[in-house]
Amino acid sequence: MLTSKRIEVEGYHEAVELFYERGWTDGLPVVPPTEERVEAMVQAAGRDAGEVIGLVPPKWARATVEKIAVNAVMAGCRPDHFPVVLAVAEAAVDEAFNLHGVQATTHVAAPLIIINGPVRKDLDINAGPNCFGQGWRANATIGRALRLVMINVGGGLPGVTDKSTFGHPGKYTYCVAENEEASPWEPLHVERGFHHHDSTVTLYAAEAPHSISDHPSQMAKGILTTIADSLATMGCSNMYKAGELVVVLSPEHAATIGKEGWSKQDVKQFLFEQARRPLGEIKRAGEFYGEETLRRYWPKWVDPKDDRAMIPVVRRPEDIIVIVAGGPVGRFSLGIPGWGDHGTRAMTKKIAWAGTHDEVCDT
Amino acid sequence: MAAKLIVLDPTAEQTPEILQPAPRSEQLDGKRIAFLDNSKERASEILATLEDLFEERYRFAEVVKRRKAYYTKGASRDLIAELARSADLVITAVGG
Incomplete structure (x- = not known):
C-alpha cells in the first residue's frame, strides 16, 4: 500500500511542469510518478514499500522503498532496474560513505556507481564504448535515480545545502559497468570479496x-x-x-x-x-x-x-x-581523483539479483 | 475533458522536529567550558584565540578540549555524549 501524498494534475505535461515548479527535478524533465508506475517499481524489488533503507542527509529524511521507487520512476528507470537502485541507495546511506559530506561539500565530488556481475548483461548496462557518456537507459537512469533521491528526499539543493563550487556533469548521472570481459584480472567485486556470480554496486565519491x-x-x-x-x-x-x-x-x-x-x-x-x-x-x-x-x-x-x-x-x-x-x-x-580522506570510503553492496544471465566465471 | 493524472510526492514528507536551543547562562564563572575543534585547517587557532579572550574575562572550573575526526562529518554520538557530561557549554569553530 503506497502512502505518498497524491497530487492531482491536468495531464502528463502539466505534471512535468509542476515538478519543475516544486524544485523536484535535476533540471531535466522527469517521468511523472503515477501510482501504477511506482507500484510496479516496488513489486520488482519484492520488498515492503514502507521499509526504510536509511536516512538521507542533509535533511536526514527517511528513504523508504516507496520514496526511492517514486524517484526511480521519475528518473526513467524500468522496474527491473530497481534492485540495482536499492543497492545503490544502501551504499549511499552507509555511514562509511559519508553522503552528508558529499552532498554539502564545496568540492566537485559526486557519487560514481560502478556495477559488476551478471546484472550488467541482464540489464544492458554499458561497460564498453562511450560508457561514461550518453545512450544507455540503465546507465542514464540508475545514476539519475540516486541524484533525485539526494535532491528530493535528502534535500541536496545547489547553492542552499549543496555548496559545490562547480558541480560536474556526473551530478546528472554517473554510472558505468566494469568491462570484466576485457580485463586480464579479477573484476572489482571479486577483488573486494564477492563471488563472480554476485552482482554488486560500488559507490565512490568522484571527480569527473x-x-x-x-x-x-x-x-x-x-x-x-x-x-x-x-x-x-x-x-x-x-x-x-x-x-x-x-x-x-x-x-x-x-x-x-x-x-x-x-x-x-x-x-x-x-x-x-x-x-x-x-x-x-x-x-x-x-x-x-x-x-x-x-x-x-x-x-x-x-x-x-x-x-x-x-x-x-x-x-x-x-x-x-x-x-x-x-x-x-x-x-x-x-x-x-576522489574527494580526499574526508571520512568517505568506496562502498560495495550486493544487488539482490537472481538474474537470467548464465555466464559462469569460476576461476 | 482530458483525464486527470494522479502523481506521487517524491519527498520524504516528514514534518521537521523544531528543537529549542538550550537555555543560555549569563554567569560563566565557575562553569565548565569545552572547545570543540571541527578539525578543518586553522580551527585550532580560532579556538585558541577565543580561549585566551574568554580566560581574560571569566574563571572557568574546567576547560575541556576535543576535536572531531572529520570536518565533513558530524561529531560522533560518543563525543557529543561526553561533551554533554563534561561541560556546561561548548564552543565550536569552523576552520577554513
Whole structure:
C-alpha cells in the first residue's frame, strides 16, 4: 500500500511542469510518478514499500522503498532496474560513505556507481564504448535515480545545502559497468570479496573523469608512467588529502599491461611508487597546510624537512581502485581523483539479483 | 475533458522536529567550558584565540578540549555524549 501524498494534475505535461515548479527535478524533465508506475517499481524489488533503507542527509529524511521507487520512476528507470537502485541507495546511506559530506561539500565530488556481475548483461548496462557518456537507459537512469533521491528526499539543493563550487556533469548521472570481459584480472567485486556470480554496486565519491592519452607506449611501464604522472598533479585533492582514487584502464591499455604478466596489484604498486611529487614543489600551491597536512594525511615516513621527499598521491597502493572499462579501440585511460580522506570510503553492496544471465566465471 | 493524472510526492514528507536551543547562562564563572575543534585547517587557532579572550574575562572550573575526526562529518554520538557530561557549554569553530 503506497502512502505518498497524491497530487492531482491536468495531464502528463502539466505534471512535468509542476515538478519543475516544486524544485523536484535535476533540471531535466522527469517521468511523472503515477501510482501504477511506482507500484510496479516496488513489486520488482519484492520488498515492503514502507521499509526504510536509511536516512538521507542533509535533511536526514527517511528513504523508504516507496520514496526511492517514486524517484526511480521519475528518473526513467524500468522496474527491473530497481534492485540495482536499492543497492545503490544502501551504499549511499552507509555511514562509511559519508553522503552528508558529499552532498554539502564545496568540492566537485559526486557519487560514481560502478556495477559488476551478471546484472550488467541482464540489464544492458554499458561497460564498453562511450560508457561514461550518453545512450544507455540503465546507465542514464540508475545514476539519475540516486541524484533525485539526494535532491528530493535528502534535500541536496545547489547553492542552499549543496555548496559545490562547480558541480560536474556526473551530478546528472554517473554510472558505468566494469568491462570484466576485457580485463586480464579479477573484476572489482571479486577483488573486494564477492563471488563472480554476485552482482554488486560500488559507490565512490568522484571527480569527473580525466582523460589520459598514451598512444605510443607499447609496454606496461610506459603506459603506467603516463598514468602516474597524470594523477600526481598540483591541484589534485588526493595529493594533499590522501583518500582513494580510481583508475579506469581501457581494454587496449589493459591488454598491453596484462600481456606482460602484470597483476592488478603490480599496477597499483607501480602507480603508488611513481605517482608522486616533490615536497618542495607542492608546498608552493594546492592545499598544503604545513604541519596539519603532514600529520593527518601523508605517510609517516615523509621527512618534512626534505623538499626532495616524494609525496605519493595516496597513502597506500590499496587506495587505488583499478577497473577496466571502455570501448575496444582507443589507447586512453582515465584518472578519476576522489574527494580526499574526508571520512568517505568506496562502498560495495550486493544487488539482490537472481538474474537470467548464465555466464559462469569460476576461476 | 482530458483525464486527470494522479502523481506521487517524491519527498520524504516528514514534518521537521523544531528543537529549542538550550537555555543560555549569563554567569560563566565557575562553569565548565569545552572547545570543540571541527578539525578543518586553522580551527585550532580560532579556538585558541577565543580561549585566551574568554580566560581574560571569566574563571572557568574546567576547560575541556576535543576535536572531531572529520570536518565533513558530524561529531560522533560518543563525543557529543561526553561533551554533554563534561561541560556546561561548548564552543565550536569552523576552520577554513
